[in-house]
Amino acid sequence: MEPPAGKPGSLRNLLIRFLLIGVFLIVVRFAYVISIAGESCNIGDFCFFSLPETLSIVIASAGPLAVESASSGGGLSREELYTSKDWINGVRFYSSVFQELIAGGYLSPNSKSLCVETPTGRDVFALREIGVRDAVGISRKAAKPLVKVGRGERIPSPDGAFDFVFSGEGSFEKSAKPAEFAAEIARTLKPGGFAVFHFVSPRDTYSFNSFLDLFHCFSVVKLHGLEGFDSSMPYIREIVLKKECGDGKLHVDDSNGKCFVPGYKHDLVKIAEPLIEEEPLKPWITLKRNLKNITYLSSMVDMSFKNRYVYVDVGARSYGSSIGSWFRKQYPKQNKTFHVYAIEADKTFHKDYALKKGISLVPYAAWVKNETLTFEIHRDPGEQVEVKGRGMGRIRPVQSSGKGEFDGEVEKIQGFDFADWLKKTVTMNDFVVMKMDVEGTEFDLIPRLFKTGAICLIDEIFLECHYNRWQRCCPGRRSSKYEKTYDQCLGLFNSLRQSGVLVHQWW
Template sequence: MEITTGKPSFLRNILVRVLFFCVFIFLLRFVYVVIIRGGSCDAADFCFFSSPENFNFAGSGAVRIGASSVVVDSVGSSSSTALRDLWTSKEWRKSVDYHSAIFQDLIAQGYLSPGSKALCIETVSGQDVFALKEVGLPDAIGISKKKSPPLVVSGQAFRQPFKKNTFDFEFSGAGGLDRSVRPLEFASEVCRTLKPEGFLVVHTASAKDMYSFNSFLSLFNCCRLVRSREIDGPDSSMPSIREIVLKKESEMILSHGTAKKPHSTSVNMCSVPGYKQELIRKAEPLITEEPLKPWLTLKRNIKNVKYLPSMVDISFKQRYVYVDVGARSYGSSIASWFRKQYPKQNKTFAIYAIEADKTFHQEYQTKKGVTLLPYAAWVRNESLFFEINRDPGHKNVAGGRGMGRIRPVQSSTNFVGDIDKIRGFDFAHWLKNTVSERDFVVMKMDVEGTEFDLIPRLFETGAICLIDEIFLECHYNRWQKCCPGERTSKYQNTYSQCLELFTSLRASGVLVHQWW
């Protein structure tokens, strides 16, 4: 009889247990890598096999493997951990899912095609780029000031590092164009890099009123509007946004000049769209009856003024310009009213001060952000007489220097007071060469009766179409404070003529207010 010691069985049991333990460790590692971290299983993770392609793990923080796996595979080993931590965060994944739903809808509508070359402009961390890759656009790329490879390259919206006609589709997420300080350059770069017949989709928290919406459309003259609608925003801080879909016109259409262009300002009649007429209807009513105490009435009326930026969004304008015609001192209206009271929506305005009286010129040399034009606004370029009244009771200017007004040199006058010979310039011509319809232009005009020359000239040249809002003081033979029942002889026009001037401006689509 053969006797066994049992040692081989004991060793075999030990080996089997060790083997099972190793298998358990590998399985545990696999579960950690794929389910907890959300990554794919590779050699660096000590795995023997990887998950099937296009397999989705349920649960928060999971990364979809498939079309977007090329992103994971292209990440260097030194940055893979940080990126995977970002890509598996709940907020990042939520944003990806939001954009994926947006892009899938665009695909269904025919505005986006799988395999297209796509660009995401001013993307933050590349969630929109990642979403594009997931829905079948592996060549999608993003640009931002801060690069985030492999999804986002370094670049700026108004200076894209790409050749002409590169992309079939471009996307600007919520806040991208809204935050741009160069919206026209933004639009120009889109027109350059987007292929003809390509689509641009913009998400914006602005453009919710017709004034802002039309300002937006005027930026993209290479494109035509396809669709505009309100959709849910990405988060609670932006519950709703506007989605605007534009299509770039073909090169043939652009070359024939039939693409949408700004309205011409070479004619004396402005096109007044319905939304502008509605804004004017919302404005404070004009004072139709001549006030017995004009200074008091007009100063009280300023409380009723409906400023244009308080009614509409001015975000999509190219520039913001304030022109003070008859500015006098810096503190007269620029510092005391425009910079303190006018609602500018946090925009920086270029300020032009037009003042012929040389008494005020020196103080403007130290004022930043203000360009002084030391001339008289007039209907043509010519020399003028500048008549300055002596007013001993005037406290703001030393020597009792009162308001001045201009007269052509050829005209005869029996005026008694200070007379300077000054240079007058064609104000309407200057305005047309300084601003455009894409700019937001605010004007204050206090020119001691010359408004009856300047306003008709603005109509004649079409320059009136460039002004969005104007604060106008109209001078007429008003009742004198000193002498009840007597009118001043300084001005020949009547209050009814002033009212006619205000009415014609509003009829032309200019939001005019009665200034004091």
């Protein structure tokens, strides 16, 4: 009897099954590495073979580009992303940009480099393609191995980690927190390192200098324009900064308190509305009508690079006097949220601010130093009081005022050094708008702002100057409430504008 012929077939089937299982495991591992891990196998991983470190894609007339294994992003497969027209054009553009930077000495093949807020990583890839191998990007969504998770406002790297930092595609100007973005670049860049920025939108001189103010102890080493590579970026402004000091912080001797108003602010004053040179016979009408002629600073410049937005109302009175009725309704804010400081010593108005959001009440009188003052409630003949029970008040130091000097109601209040408070409350990186209605005290406060250098912290002033003007009630009679003349007020406005401070006549 012949032996059964089934055994060799069974062995062959068993071998085929083992082979199929092995192929299945290889396919599963390959899919995991490419789609999930986003990188090639490391030594010691469960791999049947090592994946190549790069995948080559040939781009017509551009030579081979080595594209490293990366996970897909934005809904596109890796192959679709790396063969798209946008990717190819972007890589070509950034390769050209970085080669120019190498030629200029701002970048080298040995530079440890970071690309900030780069969702596709094409700038990172361009760096690696031209020989800068130690390059990585950060974005809110990772695209390994080119891009890892991070944000411009919180870079996941230690201090002084990089020789070169690049912010492309207008990523810096899109940031909602430019001051934090700038601080992180300054922190992670080595002394002597370079930071390069590409701006997409046209920028004015004010915004450009606001941008530079964010980078203390950095110097501008290159500034020029580039043609972009797609319709969203037809023109690019490239700025190259060099870090000059070790900690990225500004060290200034502020002992004399002086400041210098830069030339670009003087230029803004030149295009402001003209001052009213001739004394108006009906100032309560003329000054109110002049509102339509005012050229607001925020309508002339882009203020996006400022850290905070602040409105300081000195002599605020009630909420509806100017904060609620004018500033919050009419002042052009460029969709920015302003924090309001209401400075008002009269207790009658304090309850108005108790439940108002975004407003800090300073319940004292703005003055030239910290001291007790006398507060006089005095009305001109026929003056209509807008807020029940109170008129407008003048302040004087207690020691310099005698009992017979006041005609109206008098009480004691606490004054504070306004210039000193301002220097502690805002910085050069803030956008600061101020309205001042202080019943004649402007002739004390403005010189104090100049003397201490606090005037340089203010971007725009709306100033009501008080003088012995013609009275509404009594034709031919001037107010006995104030001693200054209109010419003295005009001199105060002119001195501010000549110093580069944008001031408007207010009522």
